[in-house]
Amino acid sequence: MAGCAKDETRTRIKQSTVSRQSALIAAAIILSAAAAYAAQTGTFRVHADGVNSAVASRLHADLVWSEQRIDGMLGDFPDPVVVRVHPTRAAFDAALDRDWGIAETACWMVGAADDRTLHLLSPGAWPDQACEHDPADRDHVRALVAHEMVHVLHGQRNPSDDIGRLTEIGWFTEGLATWASGQLDRRHASRAAEALRTGAAPDRLADAWAGPYRYGVAGSMVAFIDDAWGRRALRSLLTATSQEEILGTLGIDEAGFLERWKAWVRTAAPG
Numbered sequence: 001m002a003g004c005a006k007d008e009t010r011t012r013i014k015q016s017t018v019s020r021q022s023a024l025i026a027a028a029i030i031l032s033a034a035a036a037y038a039a040q041t042g043t044f045r046v047h048a049d050g051v052n053s054a055v056a057s058r059l060h061a062d063l064v065w066s067e068q069r070i071d072g073m074l075g076d077f078p079d080p081v082v083v084r085v086h087p088t089r090a091a092f093d094a095a096l097d098r099d100w101g102i103a104e105t106a107c108w109m110v111g112a113a114d115d116r117t118l119h120l121l122s123p124g125a126w127p128d129q130a131c132e133h134d135p136a137d138r139d140h141v142r143a144l145v146a147h148e149m150v151h152v153l154h155g156q157r158n159p160s161d162d163i164g165r166l167t168e169i170g171w172f173t174e175g176l177a178t179w180a181s182g183q184l185d186r187r188h189a190s191r192a193a194e195a196l197r198t199g200a201a202p203d204r205l206a207d208a209w210a211g212p213y214r215y216g217v218a219g220s221m222v223a224f225i226d227d228a229w230g231r232r233a234l235r236s237l238l239t240a241t242s243q244e245e246i247l248g249t250l251g252i253d254e255a256g257f258l259e260r261w262k263a264w265v266r267t268a269a270p271g
């Protein structure tokens with residue numbers, strides 16, 4: 001998977017029969033207490049059992065918006081996507097454990113995806129069960145959904161079984177999602193320039209997805225590729241599985257790329 005989890009662990013913890021039974025009972029209670037929401041349009045099949053129907057409906061609109069945006073920028077989704085919206089952190093964690101062996105999630109983690117499935121913690125649960133995310137900020141929620149959907153598309157296009165394991169090109173994976181989701185424009189536009197000014201810019205691409213400026217730095221690198229090489233070249237990188245392949249496609253070495261990116265950020269930076 002290519003979630004945005006700093007604290008991921010791949011250790012699968014087996015549920016005991018007892019805990020599985022209590023999870024089933026809990027799920028039954030949630031289902032009987034709230035309306036089930038399921039919808040399918042084109043690429044998506046959305047499951048949002050136990051989630052407030054207004055919240056589920058808004059998320060569905062965010063998914064449609066995301067698909068249109070991503071389709072226009074990077075091309076269409078080759079395969080269908082199952083979207084599971086979970087009403088509680090406990091349900092979200094149980095699903096991630098079941099699908100990817102992630103036993104526990106940090107409070108800021110509200111979404112994760114592989115190439116078939118997108119798991120989201122319902123924004124209705126964010127005030128009590130998440131941190132660093134404001135469910136009332138509609139643009140933030142929408143961009144977050146789009147970010148995860150970019151990971152799904154990337155996973156579908158990439159020959160690797162799991163783009164989340166291609167840590168060498170983590171800067172490209174996360175930069176692509178930050179740029180194509182609109183998060184770069186919204187929250188991180190000036191962060192790359194700030195990193196350069198404060199001496200925090202990376203000297204190696206492998207370090208670009210690290211530290212407090214990572215969204216702005218990695219996102220601006222992908223924006224730079226789009227600007228300097230064009231959309232067709234950028235789209236062709238979706239199948240790359242190594243840094244060597246990315247740089248080879250662009251016809252540049254790592255030092256040259258970083259030098260040109262820094263010059264581009266300095267001239268493109270507002271003010």
Ligand SMILES: [Zn+2]
Pocket residue numbers: 002003004147151174177
């Ligand atoms: Zn991400």
